[in-house]
Amino acid sequence: MAELGKEEPERRMLMMGNEAIARGALEAGVDFCSGYPGNPASEILDTLSKLADKLHFHVEWSVNEIVALEAAGAAAFSGLRALSAMKNLGADVCADFLMTVNLSGTRGGFVLVTGDDPSAHSTTSELDTRNYARLAEIPLLEPATTQEAKDMTRWAFDLSEELGLICMVRTVTRISHSRGVVKFGQMLRRDRKASIDPQDMWTSGSSNITCMFHGILHEKIKTAQERFEESEFNWYVGKEDAEFVIVTSGTGWLYTLEAVRLLGIEEDVGIMKLGTTWPLPRKFVAGHLREAKEVLFVEETDPFLEQNVKIAAADMAVTDVGPIRFYGKESKHVRGEFGAGTGELNVDIVIKALAETRGLEYAPVAKEYLEKTQKMLGSYVPARTMSFCAGCPHRASLYAIKKALKWDGRNGFVTGDIGCYSLSMLPTGFSLAKTLHCMGAGIGTANGFGNLEKFGMDKPVVALAGDSTFYHACIPGLINARWNGANLLLVVLDNATTAMTGHQPHPGSGINALKRLSPKVPVENICEAIGVETRICDPFHIDEATRSLYEMLQTKGAKVMIFRHECPLAFPKEKPATVYVDQEKCIGTECGCAAFCTRVFGCPGNIWDYEKGKAKIDEALCNGCGLCAQLCPKGAIIVKEAA
Amino acid sequence: MSRRLLERMFEEPLNVIITGVGGQGNVLASKILATVAVESGFYASVGETYGAAQRGGAVMSHVRISKDGQYGPLTPQGKGDIILGFEPVECLRTIGSFGNKKTRIIVNPRPIYPIDVLSGATEYPHVDSVLQAIRELVSSVYVVEATELAKEVGAPIIQNMAMLGCLAGAGLTPFEYEAFREATSEEFSEKGRARNLRALELGYERIKTLKPL
Numbered sequence: 001m002a003e004l005g006k007e008e009p010e011r012r013m014l015m016m017g018n019e020a021i022a023r024g025a026l027e028a029g030v031d032f033c034s035g036y037p038g039n040p041a042s043e044i045l046d047t048l049s050k051l052a053d054k055l056h057f058h059v060e061w062s063v064n065e066i067v068a069l070e071a072a073g074a075a076a077f078s079g080l081r082a083l084s085a086m087k088n089l090g091a092d093v094c095a096d097f098l099m100t101v102n103l104s105g106t107r108g109g110f111v112l113v114t115g116d117d118p119s120a121h122s123t124t125s126e127l128d129t130r131n132y133a134r135l136a137e138i139p140l141l142e143p144a145t146t147q148e149a150k151d152m153t154r155w156a157f158d159l160s161e162e163l164g165l166i167c168m169v170r171t172v173t174r175i176s177h178s179r180g181v182v183k184f185g186q187m188l189r190r191d192r193k194a195s196i197d198p199q200d201m202w203t204s205g206s207s208n209i210t211c212m213f214h215g216i217l218h219e220k221i222k223t224a225q226e227r228f229e230e231s232e233f234n235w236y237v238g239k240e241d242a243e244f245v246i247v248t249s250g251t252g253w254l255y256t257l258e259a260v261r262l263l264g265i266e267e268d269v270g271i272m273k274l275g276t277t278w279p280l281p282r283k284f285v286a287g288h289l290r291e292a293k294e295v296l297f298v299e300e301t302d303p304f305l306e307q308n309v310k311i312a313a314a315d316m317a318v319t320d321v322g323p324i325r326f327y328g329k330e331s332k333h334v335r336g337e338f339g340a341g342t343g344e345l346n347v348d349i350v351i352k353a354l355a356e357t358r359g360l361e362y363a364p365v366a367k368e369y370l371e372k373t374q375k376m377l378g379s380y381v382p383a384r385t386m387s388f389c390a391g392c393p394h395r396a397s398l399y400a401i402k403k404a405l406k407w408d409g410r411n412g413f414v415t416g417d418i419g420c421y422s423l424s425m426l427p428t429g430f431s432l433a434k435t436l437h438c439m440g441a442g443i444g445t446a447n448g449f450g451n452l453e454k455f456g457m458d459k460p461v462v463a464l465a466g467d468s469t470f471y472h473a474c475i476p477g478l479i480n481a482r483w484n485g486a487n488l489l490l491v492v493l494d495n496a497t498t499a500m501t502g503h504q505p506h507p508g509s510g511i512n513a514l515k516r517l518s519p520k521v522p523v524e525n526i527c528e529a530i531g532v533e534t535r536i537c538d539p540f541h542i543d544e545a546t547r548s549l550y551e552m553l554q555t556k557g558a559k560v561m562i563f564r565h566e567c568p569l570a571f572p573k574e575k576p577a578t579v580y581v582d583q584e585k586c587i588g589t590e591c592g593c594a595a596f597c598t599r600v601f602g603c604p605g606n607i608w609d610y611e612k613g614k615a616k617i618d619e620a621l622c623n624g625c626g627l628c629a630q631l632c633p634k635g636a637i638i639v640k641e642a643a
Numbered sequence: 644m645s646r647r648l649l650e651r652m653f654e655e656p657l658n659v660i661i662t663g664v665g666g667q668g669n670v671l672a673s674k675i676l677a678t679v680a681v682e683s684g685f686y687a688s689v690g691e692t693y694g695a696a697q698r699g700g701a702v703m704s705h706v707r708i709s710k711d712g713q714y715g716p717l718t719p720q721g722k723g724d725i726i727l728g729f730e731p732v733e734c735l736r737t738i739g740s741f742g743n744k745k746t747r748i749i750v751n752p753r754p755i756y757p758i759d760v761l762s763g764a765t766e767y768p769h770v771d772s773v774l775q776a777i778r779e780l781v782s783s784v785y786v787v788e789a790t791e792l793a794k795e796v797g798a799p800i801i802q803n804m805a806m807l808g809c810l811a812g813a814g815l816t817p818f819e820y821e822a823f824r825e826a827t828s829e830e831f832s833e834k835g836r837a838r839n840l841r842a843l844e845l846g847y848e849r850i851k852t853l854k855p856l
Contacts, residue, residue, distance in 0.1 A: 014674075014681045121692055145713060178716035179677055179689035254715030262719065347719040364721035365743050369780075376776040377739040380768040381732055387699040387758035389666065420698065428699075428758050598761040604699055607756050620790060620799035621666075621755070 005051040011184045017175040018043035020146045020182050021113055024153025025083050026051065028109065029188035032075035033059045034068035036472065037501035038087030039122040040176040041115030045085055046502060049513040057190070061504050061513040064439070064472040065090035069097050069112065076110035076166075077202045078194035081157050085113040088127040089438055093473075095132065098166070102136045103204035103213040105164040105220075108192065109157030113169045115176050118300045118344035119336075122500075124418065124437060126342065128301035130170050133278045134308075137217050139167045139224040140278035141233065144253035146180030148275060152233060154185065159227065163220045172300050174251045174344065225279040233275025234284055241291040242270030244358065249274045249305055251345055252298035259350035263360055280308045286320040289313070296357055297328035298350050302341060306330060327357045387428035390605035390618075391625035393565035394421045395428070396539035397493050399601065400563075401462055402430045404549035412460035412553065415449065417442030417474075419466035420500045421493050428602055433464065440465075440473025443490055447477055450486030450558070460553050463490045468498040468506040470523055475530075481558035482530050489552055490560045492523050495567040503570040527560040539563040540627055568623050575642035576624030579605075579617050585636035586614040592633050601631055656709040657816065658718040662737040663729025664755045665700050668803030671830070672727070673704035675807060678826040680708045683818050690716025699758060701733050708816075725815050726781075727806055729789075730755050731773045738780050746781040749809045749850070750774070751789040751802055774856075783855035785813060792845040796838045804839045808846025820847060 003013065004023055015023065021044050025033065033052075035045045045059060052059040058075070062068035065086045072082035086094070091114045098112070114132070117123040133140035141156055143149040153169055160167040205213055228234070238260070246269060248256045253273045260266055272288050274281070289295065297306040306328040313321055327333040329340040333353045336343030348364065355362045365373075388395045398421070405412040416424050416433030417440065424433040435445050446463035465474045470492050481488055498504040505511045507521040527534040535552065537545045545563065552559050589595055597606040597615050605622035606615060615636065626639035659676060661669050670691055677687035691704040707714040723741030728734025728750035738746065752770050760767045778784050787809050789802040804827065810816060811823040823843060831839050 012681075014677055014687060147713075173692075174690060174716050177691055179674065179687070180713050180716075181681055181686055251715060254713070255717075258715060258719065346717045347715065351719070364719060369721075369744065373739045373742065373780055376735065376780065380773050380776050381736045381739070382757055382765040382767060383759050384664070384699070384701045384733075384757040385759055386665070389698060423698065427762060427764070595763070599763050602758055602762055604756070604758060604761065607761065618755075620753075620802075 002051070004047060005055055007187055009184050009186045012181050013184065014179055015146060015182050016043060016179050017143070017146050017149045017171060017177065019047050020150040021085070021153045021169070021171065022047035023182065023184070024150040025111070026055065027150070027185050027187050028154045028157035029081055029190040030083050030157070031057050031080035031108070031190060031192060032072055032082040033057065033085070034062045034072045035085040036062055036065045036068055036090055037498050037504045038090050038115070039501060040117055040173040041085050041087045041090070041113065041171070042501040042504065043176070044113060045513065046504070052514055059513050061506070063507060065093040066097055069094040073097065073101050073106070073110065075194065076106040076108040077200070078196055079108045080192050080194055081109040083111045083113065086115070088114055088116045088123060088129050089125055090114070091129045091132050092127070093439070098132065098136050100204035101166055102138050103210065103217055104202045106160060106166055107164065109160040110166040111153065111156045111160060111169060112166055113153065113171065116170060116172045116301060118172055121173055126301055128304060130278065130304045131302065133168045133170070137221045138165060139163070139221070139276070141167065141169045142250045142275055142277050143169065143171060143175055144250055144273060144275060146175070146178060147182050148233065149175055150182050151185070152275065159224065163224055165217070165220045172250060172344070221279050225281060228276035228279065228281040229283050231276045231281065234273065234281060236270060236272045236288045238266060238270040239268060240270070242268070243291055243293045244268065244296070245270040245272055245289060245292045246296045246298055247272045247274065247305060247309060248298040249277050250300050252300065252350070255345055255347045255350045256298050258347045259354055262347070262351060263354055263362060265354070265358065265360070274305065277305055278308070280312055282312045282316070285309060285312060286316050289321045289324065292321065292324055294325045294327065294357065296333065296353060297326070298334060298345065298353070300345055303329040327353065333357055385426055385428070386423055387602065387604055388420065388423060389569060390603055390621045391568040391623035392420070393495055393539050393563065393567070394493055395601070395603060396542055396565070396627055397491065397545070397563040398424055398429045398432055400539055400542055400545040400549055401491060402432060403546045404553060405462070407550045408460060408553045410459050412462060415442045415446045415461060415463045417464050417466065417469050419469055419493070421464055421466060424464060439469055440477055443474045443477035443481065443488070446488040446490070447481050447484070447486045450481065450488035451484065453487070461488050463488055465490060465492050466499070467492060467494040467496065467508055467523060471507045471521070475526060478527065478530055478532065478558065478560070482532055486558055487556050488558050489549070490558070492560060492562045494523060494562050494564040495570070497567050497570040499567045499570060503567070523562055532557070533559040534562065535560070536562045536564055538565050540565055540625065542627065542630055568625065573624065577626055577642055578640045579622050579624055579626055579629065580638055580640070581615045581617055582636050582638055583609070583612060583614045585634050587634055588613040597628050597632060597637070601628060603628060656707045656714050657725070658723050659706040659708065659725045659727065660718060660723045660737055660741055661704045661706065661727045661729065662733045663702060664733060665698050665702050667729045667755070668801065669702050669704045669729065672803040672807050673706050675823070675826045675830055676706050676810070678829070679818050679822045680706070682826065683822050685710055686713050688714045688716050701736060703737060725810070727810055729803065729806060731770055731777070732767070735773055735777055738777060742780055744782060747815055748777055748781050748784040749806060749813060750777065750784060750786055751806060752786050753788070753790040778856050785809065785850060785853055785855050787846065787849060787853065789846060792849060793842050795845060796841045798838060801839060801842045804842035805846035808843040809850040811843070812847035812850040
């Protein structure tokens, strides 16, 4: 990691897209960085936080994305260079500020990096944040390679300063989480001083002032468009003045190149690669579509370029471009498994679109081979749904909730939230959660369910929140529940880290992004201040945890149970206990409800010895938590503490 | 960008896919392999799926190595040249999307049971049948008990390094073993370096004693 912070211009290094974005910010001499962890953007701040001490700039994990963007905004108003990085749904959280800071402008370079997740690998939405750039009228850059991820981030600061306007860099999972070779550039010297001058007024105003700022924003975006016409991030390759042109951005660039090559049509088509996608560089686009009769759009998620180019083409139809037939998501030629405009792109999707529009045949493998593999897969490849890690405290917590709800007998249910414990919707979390949306929606929806008694709702509701999620988005929901008398039990799954995104600290950790000691803000202090009954329990004390939850379900009002146990991945034991099955004692499938440990509890470390018909521990997975030993009705699981 | 550059980008790349289950160390193995390629003067792109990485889902890393240019992070269907299977069923699943008759396989035959199997919702096939199916679909298969090798250095979890050692020793890539050793040394701090290098070495030595199926 230290390598990333070295000067060494011209050095070539393999790096992840997110590291490249961090390097771009370093080369731009960034002063202030903020964000909230979320896939696929987390490693941008992770990387910067490891270099901040040495290079003397500010990095913070903020409590949520809007605080992050506002804090970065303040640094930018003060003349510093500031960056905020977040996942796609994080852009939603900070949208309020974004829709006003565009009007107030900036003095120092101000860059927002959003990480979209086409195919929603680890997100609950395929939201395409490019729409925010159009909505907020701010310049948008879309890197197509790791190299561009660095170069564009760096340039975004210059552009932002020139325009006095926040700029956006949109990355996606396949840029952020890919690795490629990146050539370093010069690092800018940093000697900026922060100041707010007496005449400064950073605001979107109201009334006439707002309208005036709105007019200025239109002018700024027009200047951005002029810069984009000349941008080195846009280019055209292939047949000059082609009749068939592929217009692409982001990951689509390399996928298109490969698809064109695999189909052997390099001589027949032109490829226009756009890196500056909002505002659209119309003259550049028109210049390469002069002879075009057909255009295919290749881009991630929404038909964003597609719509913008179509609008531009309609405007320019009389003078610059002739009638064009457009192919893409709106024509359904570019489509994934779930239809056009869903799922992430890949080379095969581009090949299919090209084959269909150009009347070509392409078979990646012979038909017989495909049939044979499908048959083999059908016979020998079971599904593999995600599960909690071995030793995960969430499994214990959810098991306690499941049992307490069963004792309660009113068919209570769970509202889920965002984190590893989102798996509460799946069998590994005993399929307890009935709702799952965005950060804070667990307690938010529980506020509604908990106030539906007069409409016949007779089931108790348990809302989940991780510790980091609690700070991020659950406090207003808890205050609301107290204020409006919602009946709900909030279970805070406190594993002392932001586990899902790579173990970043949070306000309860006692350390900050730089791993320096910082004051703790304990969850229980906040809950008690709100005035709700609050209990704390270690979920690995499974009987006590279950009993306590059951008791809390028997009274009305809003209550909080904090299940506190550290994530074993973030805080591994130096010498974990050895757990094994005494197969003499194990009664195999005769037990309880037939193999209680594997069938009911579902820890991947509890496996089955098919030869002996008894339980067994997978020593490669088990991390010695010993909870299964507490649950085994026969006491056949033995925990041997390390010496 | 010139046409020449466009053409240069498309010499046939070497597509290595590392497949397994979240927590098996895919990402690390792919990073080291790509570093080996870059340090040996090649281009490398790596595409990997996080998210499920620590949560028992199927995970895959694509390492695309080229002499002449950067490729996209995902291998097209049927274009996998080498598949490093950390788990037998996941190896077969990956062949389903990226395998072809010429694909070469190195597979760790040790199952990691899906939660769906443990709960009784579905069954895990006999490992021999899975290996047989793999054999029928590709050109060559090395079966390496990499978890057992990793146990020899006291950490079954680092089968990933043993498997990487196998790749280095199988003669399927143009890279020197020393480059693997160097990249591995670089990757680990003092604490884990020795045992990871040892696992790499055990894999490297073991594969030389095996004949592919």
